[in-house]
């Protein structure tokens with residue numbers, strides 16, 4: 001959709017859903033030749049309705065964006081993707097990307113418009129190696145006055161090189177390091193998808209990660225718990241994503257959370273927000289969400305303290321794998 005269509009969509013939608021936050025994410029929101037105009041239209045639309053808004057960027061065009069645009073409303077957050085220290089970031093995002101982000105963070109270009117800046121990093125087996133992760137954290141402390149870090153625990157799927165998959169030891173070591181470092185950070189958020197680590201159940205049971213009875217819902221509806229004062233974990237299961245997050249595609253469709261990774265992301269769309277109307281789309285979301293909620297938990301999950309946060313979505317979990325093997329033998 002063009003920028004004006006985004007303005008119209010938000011003008012009609014925001015008063016009906018009254019969201020906590022609007023975020024422009026996925027693909028690159030600051031691409032020149034149209035992308036920046038659309039992002040500004042969304043930020044301005046949110047500002048007109050008093051909704052905090054920001055974007056997730058790779059940082060490549062951020063300098064141009066801030067220097068060229070005189071029409072920016074206050075931006076609540078800018079989340080810059082960087083995948084670890086230079087040697088790892090170069091493998092994932094290409095040579096020169098780390099230096100570009102370093103230059104952006106140190107510059108003043110974003111400071112007049114942006115309230116909070118985050119570095120967001122997908123935590124993998126590669127960059128969770130202690131020396132590399134320590135180097136990365138040291139860089140953040142040196143570079144930002146108020147360092148804020150989002151660590152997205154890798155969501156393992158068929159698009160990801162298996163050598164990057166996190167295991168339990170990688171996460172244990174990482175949490176140990178983050179606990180020691182968290183007082184130097186304004187905020188560290190771990191975003192954990194149920195299948196990010198195979199031993200999620202064990203880590204919850206051991207108290208390394210907060211379990212069901214220690215969790216709260218954040219303003220965006222997602223379950224979270226504290227590991228330390230400035231260090232918290234947010235659990236991202238599909239059922240919560242479906243019910244509390246609305247994902248709008250470049251075409252103006254609302255889509256289910258599992259479609260985000262797919263090339264055919266419009267297949268199974270809830271509908272077009274403007275074409276079908278929000279009330280019809282909302283009804284479809286509620287019906288599908290109800291059907292998802294009614295699905296039985298795996299019997300191995302029983303009364304595990306991870307049941308609500310995971311909802312049997314951890315396909316790497318040894319508990320459900322063992323039971324499947326036993327049933328296959330029987």
Ligand code: SF4
Nearest residue numbers: 201301306307310317
């Ligand atoms: S699959 Fe079941 S036991 Fe394993 S982490 Fe999820 S809820 Fe817990």
